[in-house]
Amino acid sequence: MTEAFLTLRAAPEGRTLLLSGKLNAAGAAALWPVMTRALEEKPKAIDLSGVESLDSAGAILVLRAGNNVPVLGATPDVLAVLERNRAALKAAPLPAEAPRDFAPITAFGGTVFGSIQAALSGIAFAGEALVAAFRVLFRPRMFRGAEFLRHLDEIGLRAFPLTLLLGFLIGLILAYQSSIPLKRFGAEIFVPNLVGISLLRELGPLLAGVVLAGRTGSAFAAELGTMTVNEEVNALRIMGIDPMVMLVLPRLLAGILVMPALTLAMNLAGLAGMTVVMESLGFPWSAVSNQLQQWLSLGDLTGGLFKSACFGLVIAAIGCRAGLSAGFGPRAVGDAATAAVVGGIVAIVAMDGFFAILFFRLGI
Amino acid sequence: MNDETVIRVENLAVSFGPRTIFKDVSFEVKRGEVFIILGGSGCGKSTLLKALIGIVPIAAGRAEMLGVDLAEADAEGRLGLLQRIGVMWQSGALFGNMTLSENVELPLEEHTDLPRPAREALARAKLGLVGLGDAAGRLPAEISGGMAKRAGIARAMALDPPLLILDEPSAGLDPITSAGLDKLILDIARSTGTTFVVVTHELQSILAIGDRCIMLDKEAQGMIATGKPRELRDTATHRTVRSFFRREAA
Numbered sequence: 001m002t003e004a005f006l007t008l009r010a011a012p013e014g015r016t017l018l019l020s021g022k023l024n025a026a027g028a029a030a031l032w033p034v035m036t037r038a039l040e041e042k043p044k045a046i047d048l049s050g051v052e053s054l055d056s057a058g059a060i061l062v063l064r065a066g067n068n069v070p071v072l073g074a075t076p077d078v079l080a081v082l083e084r085n086r087a088a089l090k091a092a093p094l095p096a097e098a099p100r101d102f103a104p105i106t107a108f109g110g111t112v113f114g115s116i117q118a119a120l121s122g123i124a125f126a127g128e129a130l131v132a133a134f135r136v137l138f139r140p141r142m143f144r145g146a147e148f149l150r151h152l153d154e155i156g157l158r159a160f161p162l163t164l165l166l167g168f169l170i171g172l173i174l175a176y177q178s179s180i181p182l183k184r185f186g187a188e189i190f191v192p193n194l195v196g197i198s199l200l201r202e203l204g205p206l207l208a209g210v211v212l213a214g215r216t217g218s219a220f221a222a223e224l225g226t227m228t229v230n231e232e233v234n235a236l237r238i239m240g241i242d243p244m245v246m247l248v249l250p251r252l253l254a255g256i257l258v259m260p261a262l263t264l265a266m267n268l269a270g271l272a273g274m275t276v277v278m279e280s281l282g283f284p285w286s287a288v289s290n291q292l293q294q295w296l297s298l299g300d301l302t303g304g305l306f307k308s309a310c311f312g313l314v315i316a317a318i319g320c321r322a323g324l325s326a327g328f329g330p331r332a333v334g335d336a337a338t339a340a341v342v343g344g345i346v347a348i349v350a351m352d353g354f355f356a357i358l359f360f361r362l363g364i
Numbered sequence: 365m366n367d368e369t370v371i372r373v374e375n376l377a378v379s380f381g382p383r384t385i386f387k388d389v390s391f392e393v394k395r396g397e398v399f400i401i402l403g404g405s406g407c408g409k410s411t412l413l414k415a416l417i418g419i420v421p422i423a424a425g426r427a428e429m430l431g432v433d434l435a436e437a438d439a440e441g442r443l444g445l446l447q448r449i450g451v452m453w454q455s456g457a458l459f460g461n462m463t464l465s466e467n468v469e470l471p472l473e474e475h476t477d478l479p480r481p482a483r484e485a486l487a488r489a490k491l492g493l494v495g496l497g498d499a500a501g502r503l504p505a506e507i508s509g510g511m512a513k514r515a516g517i518a519r520a521m522a523l524d525p526p527l528l529i530l531d532e533p534s535a536g537l538d539p540i541t542s543a544g545l546d547k548l549i550l551d552i553a554r555s556t557g558t559t560f561v562v563v564t565h566e567l568q569s570i571l572a573i574g575d576r577c578i579m580l581d582k583e584a585q586g587m588i589a590t591g592k593p594r595e596l597r598d599t600a601t602h603r604t605v606r607s608f609f610r611r612e613a614a
Contacts, residue, residue, distance in 0.1 A: 028478060032479050060482055064485075088489040
């Protein structure tokens with residue numbers, strides 16, 4: 001229950017605000033709206049003779065009246081709290097209001113400028129990585145083999161169960177869905193052709209890329225982002241160790257090597273899923289195998305695997321760059337991880353479009 | 365300062381599994397005191413602090429703060445007590461996605477009905493009190509270590525608690541900033557009557573601000589001294605206490 005009170009006493013020389021009771025946080029909260037209205041009456045003075053106790057919140061309530069309204073009747077204790085808070089507020093001027101003008105051209109310009117800067121920074125990162133790779137070629141002992149093996153294990157071996165599961169389910173779903181329209185034409189035997197080509201050329205590399213971006217790109221960004229925030233990356237630079245060589249190259253190489261393996265696993269699991277569906281539709285696995293051998297070429301497989309290696313490189317590079325360019329504070333790590341996943345997925349889809357046109361032109 | 369006991373600790377012991385951190389720790393803190401918990405690295409100073417505020421479980425003994433035993437208190441009693449205690453963590457523990465002002469406003473928002481303008485003004489006042497009046501709009505990542513500690517104190521003081529607990533306030537600070545922080549603690553203690561419990565091993569700070577202290581020791585697994593810091597420095601007979609206050613190798 002509130003134990004603070006406000007009374008307005010009228011007199012010929014002007015009105016006086018009488019505050020009484022316990023002016024603590026609860027009292028101040030209860031009296032705040034009343035005080036707002038009372039101050040509109042331009043009181044001549046504030047009488048605190050009835051105030052039993054006053055804390056900082058109560059002091060803020062009283063100090064709302066400003067310095068021009070004198071305070072009367074306060075006990076020394078109450079006055080001390082009041083003066084301490086008055087001095088503290090004086091030392092903390094009101095921050096300037098940030099301009100809130102709607103400036104679409106400025107905002108658009110800022111976005112364009114930011115995008116150009118990000119693109120230039122990405123090119124610089126790629127250049128630095130290339131230079132570092134050449135340096136390692138001439139001085140192979142600079143390459144950290146143990147780190148590389150750790151990444152192979154973390155992003156490769158440990159991702160296999162998830163990749164196999166996803167591949168199997170995707171093959172299963174594709175086969176079921178495509179069998180429905182094909183059945184109307186009595187062409188269910190062509191389901192392996194459709195699923196096989198889709199998986200080997202497009203879906204296998206793309207889905208393995210999504211797995212890598214979600215699972216590994218974010219992990220790279222979070223790990224390197226934490227190192228950046230903790231100034232471990234600066235410590236490496238000061239020790240004369242190139243973070244590109246120690247942190248980025250092993251991850252890039254692991255990404256390049258792991259992705260084709262994951263894609264192959266995704267393809268095989270997808271074909272297995274499709275075979276299960278075909279068996280359930282009454283087609284023996286030998287018929288499925290025959291269809292696949294007849295219609296799929298080695299180019300379909302190698303083209304997909306080549307694409308996946310490129311995806312692996314790009315996903316790892318985007319994850320590393322997001323981590324190394326992380327800002328300050330704990331939020332920066334989360335932002336870096338998000339940027340890595342979003343950037344990785346967008347990049348592989350865009351690259352897939354590019355490869356589709358390229359392969360079409362080359363007749364692969 | 366008066367004789368009202370703010371903290372009463374009796375035969376307190378904390379263990380992590382089979383490892384005893386300390387045992388048989390007993391002391392009392394009076395209202396308005398600046399009480400120091402000191403000792404070498406790894407002796408359990410911060411653990412004692414965490415045991416007092418209920419973060420680390422107590423293996424034996426009891427700790428009572430402002431008349432409430434956290435181990436026995438129900439949820440309401442516990443919340444009531446925690447609102448009357450302010451804690452400044454070793455790193456400041458400021459929330460990185462909030463400005464300093466928003467950090468200070470957070471407990472006010474949670475535990476009072478004050479309207480937003482009142483909370484903002486109060487946060488400004490608290491930041492002004494610790495000398496950060498012009499940094500209210502900055503993020504924790506944009507300020508120095510010393511400023512973060514002062515902002516941590518401002519946040520701990522948001523609800524005007526009668527008891528402030530500070531974990532290593534001077535650690536890692538330069539002597540000038542450290543002395544400024546000591547002065548701030550003394551100013552707040554003397555002007556508001558707030559009781560301070562300060563965990564530190566900074567000798568200069570201990571002598572500058574401490575009314576009384578206890579010293580913990582890793583080997584003894586408990587208290588090895590209690591008294592006024594200057595008296596301990598001048599008259600202690602225990603080898604570790606003497607070495608600590610005279611900055612001698614043990």
